[in-house]
Amino acid sequence: MPSVMLKKNSEGKLIFYIPKKDLEEVAESVQFDTTEKWGGEVVLADGSRYYFDPITPPDFPITLRAKRVDSGE
């Protein structure tokens, strides 16, 4: 259950950062990304997948807890 810091880059893409692992990666897709609901499974550019409990869209940047689904290795 790593803490993940999420922010939007200048192109509006989600940047995914895990401090403990120095992992900085662009999120390719987010399962729920609408005005009511945000979260679900997030796929990163390196292929690894993380799961966020769906919440109302947060105000980025923000730190959230994620579950690791698949390391993509």
Place this chain on the structure above:
Amino acid sequence: MAALTREETEALIQEVLEIYPEQAKKDRAKHLAVNDQSLEKSNKCITSNRKSLPGVMTIRGCAYAGSKGVVWGPIKDMIHISHGPVGCGQYSRAGRRNYYVGTTGVNTFGTMNFTSDFQEKDIVFGGDKKLAKIMNEIEGLFPLHKGISIQSECPIGLIGDDIEAVAKKANKELGKPIVPVRCEGFRGVSQSLGHHIANDAIRDWVLENRDGDDSFPTTPYDVAVIGDYNIGGDAWASRTLLEEMGLRVVAQWSGDGTIAEIEKTPKVKLNLIHCYRSMNYIARHMEEKYKIPWLEYNFFGPTKIAESLRRIAAQFDDTIKAGAERVIARYEAEYQAVIDKYKPRLQGKRVMLYIGGLRPRHVIGAYEDLGMEVVGTGYEFGHNDDYDRTIKEMGNATLLYDDVTGYEFEEFVKKVQPDLIGSGIKEKYIFQKMGVPFRQMHSWDYSGPYHGYDGFAIFARDMDMTINNPCWKQVKAPWKTEASSDAVKVAA
């Protein structure tokens, strides 16, 4: 000597690893790599931020070095108590040349050493009382100090002193910020964790001091310079450029910085990060809490400076953008003259670096501006994200070495035969005795500044006077040179 190919470099790494026992070989192999620019992520080729192997000669420091020596130490109007035995503070005192303006001992304390000088009885009975007493003494002797930080040395964590409680009590009594920092040297694998702990201490004990206080007049052009420690005057050389382009530098973290500047940083519009490794933590925190964006920049060498100035200006309106162009144009004649003078003397020279923090990648541009080539680089305490940023800066098939051991570094130098090595004081004399020109790149070999256009002129001069120094021809004994042995043969 011509540049090594990928295969040759790989063979070199294998050759160097050969001497290790099996386990050590396996471990060290992960830290040595041949650069491949096509890679996006460094974790495919190199492992970093791992514990050094016992028995090898490492060059790393400790968490206390990262906190007291790097992050907190340069904050000039605070008193930083090295809490524990006397040595840690005394042997690191003023060694980093973080310049500052002020009267030492009156309103600034940068080069002084304050320590609780632990003795056996303090270990046995705890040092909290002594710490409280010291802070009262400090208040009496140096009433103009603006705050105290308590930099823990190893014993504090081992004996379990409650420095936080002492700090809170002293804070009430003195009415000044008192910051306990849990940077005991045994934490983490290198000074890198010390940076993080120091950043967290600033976050927890200082940064929110002025939340809700809007008395500080702000402008739309407020920025903070973060991660510039003013080594030899670096931060000043950077700051003038930013101010010339129309920005207002509110805070310098932490070279020539004050605690008031740090408290005001949450009011700025943009954080500019020079040393990513040591201060990205606080920049990320401010981004999340205060919505202040941050930007990495590089003020080594005219190419990177121009790039950075434009990138910084792009975050602001047209007056700043025009300001950036004006600054670049204004210094063009100056830096072009430097290049014209030194490039012919340095063209094609090959450099190996092994430094810490930001330099293993940031100074590459400055060398390239002088026509030199960096053929090997490595971080003492870098993490994956540092190497991510390095891969693109370095040429293909160049050497990358993480936490390199003394033995490996010497062997690499023997084989690669660079014209210049940039590393620390512990490496300096070994390589000079081997006859290789060397610059101590942690504190610019007692020169500097190297940042900014002014710094580039000094950088170029220093590199020239090191590489082209006639002394290198004298290192080899005259009877050991080929010419003289031929002469001996002829005579015989």
